[in-house]
Amino acid sequence: MPAPLENITVLDLTHVLAGPYCSMILSDLGARIIKVERPGTGDDTRNFPPFKDGESAYFATINHGKESIALDLKAPDDRAVFERLLAQADVLLENYRPGVMQRLGYGWEDLHARFPRLIYGAVSGFGHSGPDAQKPAYDMVVQARGGVMSITGEKDRDPVRVGASIGDIVAGMFLGHGVLAALLDVEKSGEGRFIDVAMLDSQLALLEHAIAITSVTGKAPQPSGARHPSITPFETFHAADGLFVIAAGNNALFARLCAALDLPLAADPRFATNPARCENARLLKRLIEAITLGNSKNHWIGVLTEAGIPTGPIQTVDQVMKDPQILARNMVVEVLGENGKSAKLSAGNPIKMSGLADPETRAPAPKLDADRAEILAWLKEVEAHAVP
Amino acid sequence: MPAPLENITVLDLTHVLAGPYCSMILSDLGARIIKVERPGTGDDTRNFPPFKDGESAYFATINHGKESIALDLKAPDDRAVFERLLAQADVLLENYRPGVMQRLGYGWEDLHARFPRLIYGAVSGFGHSGPDAQKPAYDMVVQARGGVMSITGEKDRDPVRVGASIGDIVAGMFLGHGVLAALLDVEKSGEGRFIDVAMLDSQLALLEHAIAITSVTGKAPQPSGARHPSITPFETFHAADGLFVIAAGNNALFARLCAALDLPLAADPRFATNPARCENARLLKRLIEAITLGNSKNHWIGVLTEAGIPTGPIQTVDQVMKDPQILARNMVVEVLGENGKSAKLSAGNPIKMSGLADPETRAPAPKLDADRAEILAWLKEVEAHAVP
Incomplete structure (x- = not known):
């Protein structure tokens, strides 16, 4: 062909x-x-x-x-x-x-x-x-x-x-x-x-997202570091040996994340919906990191992948070029x-x-x-x- | 049609x-x-x-x-x-x-x-x-x-x-x-x-550029803030009222930039070639900002545009959406x-x-x-x- x-x-x-x-x-x-x-x-x-x-x-x-x-x-x-x-x-x-x-x-x-x-x-x-x-x-x-x-x-x-x-x-x-x-x-x-x-x-x-926000709210979005501006948790987290990414983009994934980390937060009203999680993002990050700091990036990536949660390393270009x-x-x-x-x-x-x-x-x-x-x-x- | x-x-x-x-x-x-x-x-x-x-x-x-x-x-x-x-x-x-x-x-x-x-x-x-x-x-x-x-x-x-x-x-x-x-x-x-x-x-x-660098040098590139990693000057500069961008991507543009800013640097061996400029990027930035801090972003964008040098503002999304x-x-x-x-x-x-x-x-x-x-x-x- x-x-x-x-x-x-x-x-x-x-x-x-x-x-x-x-x-x-x-x-x-x-x-x-x-x-x-x-x-x-x-x-x-x-x-x-x-x-x-x-x-x-x-x-x-x-x-x-x-x-x-x-x-x-x-x-x-x-x-x-x-x-x-x-x-x-x-x-x-x-x-x-x-x-x-x-x-x-x-x-x-x-x-x-x-x-x-x-x-x-x-x-x-x-x-x-x-x-x-x-x-x-x-x-x-x-x-x-x-x-x-x-x-x-x-x-x-x-x-x-x-x-x-x-x-x-x-x-x-x-x-x-x-x-x-x-x-x-x-x-x-x-x-x-x-x-x-x-x-x-x-x-x-x-700029799909940014134009929608600006046109509806009248305010331009700000940079948000390594976080997604309107989904939580969808950012980098510290493990014992450095940063990795968790992207739990909806309630079902968040519940699975809580179960995988043994965090009793899925029903907590401060975190029960994405808007609530966005509002309490800094607190949520601290609570998650209190767990993730206890073990290595690879450990958590393995645990969370097993649980079906989007996660992964932050790779430098030489690492990407050897990624299996x-x-x-x-x-x-x-x-x-x-x-x-x-x-x-x-x-x-x-x-x-x-x-x-x-x-x-x-x-x-x-x-x-x-x-x-x-x-x-x-x-x-x-x-x-x-x-x- | x-x-x-x-x-x-x-x-x-x-x-x-x-x-x-x-x-x-x-x-x-x-x-x-x-x-x-x-x-x-x-x-x-x-x-x-x-x-x-x-x-x-x-x-x-x-x-x-x-x-x-x-x-x-x-x-x-x-x-x-x-x-x-x-x-x-x-x-x-x-x-x-x-x-x-x-x-x-x-x-x-x-x-x-x-x-x-x-x-x-x-x-x-x-x-x-x-x-x-x-x-x-x-x-x-x-x-x-x-x-x-x-x-x-x-x-x-x-x-x-x-x-x-x-x-x-x-x-x-x-x-x-x-x-x-x-x-x-x-x-x-x-x-x-x-x-x-x-x-x-x-x-x-x-990753065109990053893969080429990593494969030839064996070292992955690092983040470089608002600078291009291998072209100088190609970054943000301070004017009196904030940051703007100058991207003088070759020797001819650099010579024009020096003329427009009244900076006698085009023939200076520290800045005569792009590799030399990359090596002395911080010094060059200071020398350029010693001039650009003296007037507003819009002033310099006007002056440099007139001289044919790629330049422009850093716009928030609400500004972009009104850009003529x-x-x-x-x-x-x-x-x-x-x-x-x-x-x-x-x-x-x-x-x-x-x-x-x-x-x-x-x-x-x-x-x-x-x-x-x-x-x-x-x-x-x-x-x-x-x-x-």
């Missing part, structure tokens, strides 16, 4: 993270990604640390399995190649500042007129409309402006950034949905679509380096699917312009067979 | 957040979502605060525009209805513990044999394979175990939870990619697919209540697409079982016209 996106060709002008993350998802689903890079330097992340044997491990995690061709979109010869590629591609991805592609003659209207089936996916800091469309953005700018930072961290301390680059990644993921939906549609309509995803908009889309469940799911894969040497580790594909291979080793990330000859030969081949 | 997923019917057994977030994305792209709920209580989030006029605003933000039918999948009559729905649906979504659907007779193998084109999308805490497949999970459990908490927060303080429920949401988004890719594929192959997304796996997929760029992008929409009253606010659709309507008002979230009569009438209608 071929991969679901086999025969889909994506022409990928994007660089750094949001756009390349989108094309990585499409690649993992079987699409061919032709990365069109700036001659000389290529994608900025080729120079991002950490390096292994002179190659960026960062670049490898996001760009494995893609092809690379270097094209100067202002040089006539390279423009001609680019336009031949456009004629064969199903999807064009770009993450330039709005207006840059128009000035190159490759704006959506221009391209749609010439290549009506082409899907045009754009990701940018603030989107292609609105007063700030032209402003530059990085992950941190949209995490801060978009509200996620304001609800992350500890109360009465400065807000903190989410350690993962969700400003970029989530935008790249929404672009992926748009591209896939447009690919499905073009089979029926024959018309490509323009997809315009903004990193700032995408942050807002993460993660390894059983093939979620840490090896990306080969040049000549099959210098392998790097990368997150695996979280989309497990019947008929989709999930190998433990992935093809290398391309050297800059490495696939030029093959791509040009392929173009000649498909053009020769084209129906006029 | 119809919406890209018009004519796609999704039978949605999921509840709470990860699965319903996936079907919300599909709904926003034009799919019809038939929410199949437990009789009597329905989706747990119908009882989640905050409430407005007796309806959960939380439920409304995720379930607007969906239809609801209450079915007991253990009762013969309801099973018959469910199977008639399966015969018409393109996609089935479920987020039960692995094995529950098999015990109901609706596991992937059973359904694939009877409905070969049906796509089966499952999202669960730990996935349908591996030693922990049967364990329960909530957002916080996978944020903690999956490593994101370990890199979020301040160094030498306890880790914090990401304020948004990315444990659920990101898994729902990956399920969306899988479903859309399978929908595209079934047009050619005629065969539906089984998609198995785990919340824990999805957390790992967010957010409003210009229609990223806060009104979800109607029953009878068109009792409107609630929700995040808009971040996937802006040509030919896809983006109204300021969205259809209500359904009352439990509200659409039973229409759904049964529709079934009769399509069954009468079916080719035998």
Whole structure:
């Protein structure tokens, strides 16, 4: 059974993270990604640390399995190649500042007129409309402006950034949905679509709970440290050897938790309902920790898991990368380096699917312009067979 | 131009957040979502605060525009209805513990044999394979175990939870990619697919940078507060009236930043390269704040924006919801209540697409079982016209 996106060709002008993350998802689903890079330097992340044997491990995690061709979109010869590629591609991805592609003659209207089936996916800091469309953005700018930072961290301390680059990644993921939906549609309509995803908009889309609270109460939620803002107990607790997590999200789980810890609190009016537990959360935490401090994290995780209560450790990234469940799911894969040497580790594909291979080793990330000859030969081949 | 997923019917057994977030994305792209709920209580989030006029605003933000039918999948009559729905649906979504659907007779193998084109999308805490497949999970459990908490927060303080429920949401988004890719594929192959997304796996997929660092250096990254771990300056700075963000991600931006702040540092060897800046980050922060403390956040955001440097405020959720760029992008929409009253606010659709309507008002979230009569009438209608 071929991969679901086999025969889909994506022409990928994007660089750094949001756009390349989108094309990585499409690649993992079987699409061919032709990365069109700036001659000389290529994608900025080729120079991002950490390096292994002179190659960026960062670049490898996001760009494995893609092809690379270097094209100067202002040089006539390279423009001609680019336009031949456009004629064969199903999807064009770009993450330039709005207006840059128009000035190159490759704006959506221009391209749609010439290549009506082409899907045009754009990701940018603030989107292609609105007063700030032209402003530059990085992950941190949209995490801060978009509200996620304001609800992350500890109360009465400065807000903190989410350690993962969700400003970029989530935008790249929404672009992926748009591209896939447009690919499905073009089979029926024959018309490509323009997809315009903004990193700032995408942050807002993460705020389900916070928007509901703000719109009903008029007050924005505060950061709540390691606690869920409106479910109790749903937070970290101290065991004898450090912190672990208990997430007892409803009354039945709370009753089971009380039984497992031998705490006679399930019928106590101060803790009988979730609103009451939220009101008395600090007291409840002390009562639970009076028990949990008496033994190790692993002990309690075992006891509570046995009782069917969601619980678990707080793992550092090196621990996660050795977690038996993660390894059983093939979620840490090896990306080969040049000549099959210098392998790097990368997150695996979280989309497990019947008929989709999930190998433990992935093809290398391309050297800059490495696939030029093959791509040009392929173009000649498909053009020769084209129906006029 | 119809919406890209018009004519796609999704039978949605999921509840709470990860699965319903996936079907919300599909709904926003034009799919019809038939929410199949437990009789009597329905989706747990119908009882989640905050409430407005007796309806959960939380439920409304995720379930607007969906239809609801209450079915007991253990009762013969309801099973018959469910199977008639399966015969018409393109996609089935479920987020039960692995094995529950098999015990109901609706596991992937059973359904694939009877409905070969049906796509089966499952999202669960730990996935349908591996030693922990049967364990329960909530957002916080996978944020903690999956490593994101370990890199979020301040160094030498306890880790914090990401304020948004990315444990659920990101898994729902990956399920969306899988479903859309399978929908595209079934047009050619005629065969539906089984998609198995785990919340824990999805957390790992967010760790691009952290996995690269851990695999090359052998050391897991630490939380770095409001700083990017390997780009400087890319963090919060104090102005006279509070914190704001500067993200000068490369040498050219750093030179522009120095010019804009009248700081003669661009050629200083302590700050000339990103590695040097990272090494001297605390000193650089003090030198920058010696300037920025002299004026307001808005002043500096204006000055730096003018100079083309990524910068911005740290906004609380109420501020974000009034941000002119957010409003210009229609990223806060009104979800109607029953009878068109009792409107609630929700995040808009971040996937802006040509030919896809983006109204300021969205259809209500359904009352439990509200659409039973229409759904049964529709079934009769399509069954009468079916080719035998």
